[in-house]
Amino acid sequence: MLELTVFLSGALVLILELVASRILAPYVGTSLYVWTSLIGVILGSLSLGYWLGGRLADRSPQPRVLALTLIGAAAAVSLIPIAQGPLLSALATSEGDPRWNSLGAAMLFALPAVLLGVVSPFAARLRMTSVSSSGSTVGKLYAISTLGSIAGAFAAGFWLIPNVGSTRLVYLIGLCLLGCSALNAPLQLNRARLGVLAIWGASVCYFVASPPAWAAGQLLLDRDTAYQRLLVFDLPVPNRQPVRVLAMGFSEYHSAMFLDRPQELALDYTRFFSMVRYLRPSLRRILCVGGGALSFPRYLLATFPEAFVDVVELDPGVSQVAQEYFHFTPDPRLSLHHEDGRVFLNRVGPRYDAVFLDVFWGRTIPQQLATVESARRIAARLAPDGVLLVNFVSGIDGPGGAFFQHEYATLKRIFPHVLVFPVFYPGDATRVQNLVLVAAARPEALTLTAPELRPFLAHLWTSPIPAAFELTDDFAPVEHMAARQLAVGR
Structure with a gap:
C-alpha cells in the first residue's frame, strides 16, 4: 500500500499542476509568466515538503502521521474552489506587474504541493529496514513517485481535463487524497476524514450555489478543451438584448x-x-x-x-x-x-x-x-x-x-x-x-x-x-x- 500511495501522490501533484493552469487562465492567462510561476511554485513547494517530510519521518515514523498529512492535503485541495474566486479576481483587477500577479496566483496551490511533497521521504523512512539497503529503498520509491507523475501528466492532459473539467477534477483530487489516507491508516483518523469530507461537501455546495459571475454577465458555459478553457456569457446592454461573448481562458473577449x-x-x-x-x-x-x-x-x-x-x-x-x-x-x-x-x-x-x-x-x-x-x-x-x-x-x-x-x-x-x-x-x-x-x-x-x-x-x-x-x-x-x-x- 505504501508504494501505491507514493505512486498516486506523484500522479496527483502533476494533475494538480496542470489543472491549476486552467483555473488561473480566466484571471491571469496562460502566458510564459504564468507557467513559470506555476512550475516554480510547485517545485519550491515540493522541495519544502521533502525537507519537512524527512524531519517529520525521523521524529515520528508512523503510518498514522503519513495518513494525517494526506488528510491535510485533501482539505487544502478542497478549499481551492472557495479561495480561488476572491484571490484571483483581486489579482485580475489589480494594477501590479503581470509577473508578480502570476506568482501570487500560483501560490493558491502551494500548500497542497507542500503536503504532497512530504509523502515520498516519509514513505522511504517507513519502508527502510537497514542502512545497507537504504539507497535502493529511496531510489525505488522516488522512481515510483516519478512514474506516478508521468502517468498523472498524460492522464490529465489527454483525458481528465478535457472530459472532467477543472473544478470537478480538483474535487476528485481531494477524494483521492482521502482514499490514500485510508490506505495507510484504515482504522484510524476517521473523525479527521469525516471533517475533511464535510469541508469537501461544503465546498461543492458553495461552488454549485455560487457559479462564477463573469464581467457582470450571465455565464452560459465554462468548458475545458484539450487546448484551453472556454467561457461563454451574455452581457447586458441597456434597452436591448444582450451581447453574447466568448472568452478563451482570459478576461478579454475573443x-x-x-x-x-x-x-x-x-x-x-x-x-x-x-x-x-x-x-x-x-x-x-x-x-x-x-x-x-x-x-x-x-x-x-x-x-x-x-x-x-x-x-x-x-x-x-x-x-x-x-x-x-x-x-x-x-x-x-x-x-x-x-x-x-x-x-x-x-x-x-x-x-x-x-x-x-x-x-x-x-x-x-x-x-x-x-x-x-x-x-x-x-x-x-x-x-x-x-x-x-x-x-x-x-x-x-x-x-x-x-x-x-x-x-x-x-x-x-x-x-x-x-x-x-x-x-x-x-x-x-x-x-x-x-x-x-x-x-x-x-x-x-x-x-x-x-x-x-x-x-x-x-x-x-x-x-x-x-x-x-x-x-x-x-x-x-x-x-x-x-x-x-x-x-x-x-
Missing part, C-alpha cells in the same frame, strides 16, 4: 454576437476588417487564421456570395461552441482546419485574395505567427494583388508602443505597403488599443478611393512610426513586450 442581430459584426475591430469589401470587392478565396466563434467568417460568406473561406482554428472545441452558442451552421463554402496557423501556412496550398490574421490571445500573439518567417509564408499564400489584414493590440508610440513597432517592422520587411488604423483612439499614439494593419505587396492593392472608406480613413495613422528590430523565429519576445504594454495600459 468573439461576440448581438443576440437580436447575429449576422452583424459586434466587435469594433472586425468592422475595420470589413474594409476589405471596398479594397477587393470581388474576393473569391479567403483565409482566416484564427476562427473564434466564426462570426467574421460568417460575415464574409454573406458579403461575398461567390467566395470560399478557409478558417484555421487550433481548437476544435471552439468551433463546437460556435455551433452551440453562436448560431453557426456548416456551409459548403467554408472549410475548417483544426491546426496551428503557422503549420497550415508552411504547407504549399492555394493562393488567397485576402488573409485575415486574428490570433491575439489576451494581450499577446503566438510567437510563431508574429515573425518575419511567418509573414513570408503568408506572402507566399497571397495572390499578387492580395491583402493581409491583422488585428493587433498595442500602442503606436511611447512606452506602450514597442510591441507594435517591432511587429510593424516585421511586416514591412515582407510587405512594402502597410497601413495602420487605430480603432478606438485615432489621435492618441500612446493608448493601448486594437490596431488593424492592412498590408500588401503592391500599392494598387491598397487603393483608398471608395466613398465608403471615409469613416475608416479618419482613423488612418499618418505620422512616422519609430524604427525597431524585426521579430524572427529565433528571437521574438512577444510575451515580454505584451506584459510591458499591459502595465502601461493600466
Whole structure:
C-alpha cells in the first residue's frame, strides 16, 4: 500500500499542476509568466515538503502521521474552489506587474504541493529496514513517485481535463487524497476524514450555489478543451438584448454576437476588417487564421456570395461552441482546419485574395505567427494583388508602443505597403488599443478611393512610426513586450 500511495501522490501533484493552469487562465492567462510561476511554485513547494517530510519521518515514523498529512492535503485541495474566486479576481483587477500577479496566483496551490511533497521521504523512512539497503529503498520509491507523475501528466492532459473539467477534477483530487489516507491508516483518523469530507461537501455546495459571475454577465458555459478553457456569457446592454461573448481562458473577449442581430459584426475591430469589401470587392478565396466563434467568417460568406473561406482554428472545441452558442451552421463554402496557423501556412496550398490574421490571445500573439518567417509564408499564400489584414493590440508610440513597432517592422520587411488604423483612439499614439494593419505587396492593392472608406480613413495613422528590430523565429519576445504594454495600459 505504501508504494501505491507514493505512486498516486506523484500522479496527483502533476494533475494538480496542470489543472491549476486552467483555473488561473480566466484571471491571469496562460502566458510564459504564468507557467513559470506555476512550475516554480510547485517545485519550491515540493522541495519544502521533502525537507519537512524527512524531519517529520525521523521524529515520528508512523503510518498514522503519513495518513494525517494526506488528510491535510485533501482539505487544502478542497478549499481551492472557495479561495480561488476572491484571490484571483483581486489579482485580475489589480494594477501590479503581470509577473508578480502570476506568482501570487500560483501560490493558491502551494500548500497542497507542500503536503504532497512530504509523502515520498516519509514513505522511504517507513519502508527502510537497514542502512545497507537504504539507497535502493529511496531510489525505488522516488522512481515510483516519478512514474506516478508521468502517468498523472498524460492522464490529465489527454483525458481528465478535457472530459472532467477543472473544478470537478480538483474535487476528485481531494477524494483521492482521502482514499490514500485510508490506505495507510484504515482504522484510524476517521473523525479527521469525516471533517475533511464535510469541508469537501461544503465546498461543492458553495461552488454549485455560487457559479462564477463573469464581467457582470450571465455565464452560459465554462468548458475545458484539450487546448484551453472556454467561457461563454451574455452581457447586458441597456434597452436591448444582450451581447453574447466568448472568452478563451482570459478576461478579454475573443468573439461576440448581438443576440437580436447575429449576422452583424459586434466587435469594433472586425468592422475595420470589413474594409476589405471596398479594397477587393470581388474576393473569391479567403483565409482566416484564427476562427473564434466564426462570426467574421460568417460575415464574409454573406458579403461575398461567390467566395470560399478557409478558417484555421487550433481548437476544435471552439468551433463546437460556435455551433452551440453562436448560431453557426456548416456551409459548403467554408472549410475548417483544426491546426496551428503557422503549420497550415508552411504547407504549399492555394493562393488567397485576402488573409485575415486574428490570433491575439489576451494581450499577446503566438510567437510563431508574429515573425518575419511567418509573414513570408503568408506572402507566399497571397495572390499578387492580395491583402493581409491583422488585428493587433498595442500602442503606436511611447512606452506602450514597442510591441507594435517591432511587429510593424516585421511586416514591412515582407510587405512594402502597410497601413495602420487605430480603432478606438485615432489621435492618441500612446493608448493601448486594437490596431488593424492592412498590408500588401503592391500599392494598387491598397487603393483608398471608395466613398465608403471615409469613416475608416479618419482613423488612418499618418505620422512616422519609430524604427525597431524585426521579430524572427529565433528571437521574438512577444510575451515580454505584451506584459510591458499591459502595465502601461493600466
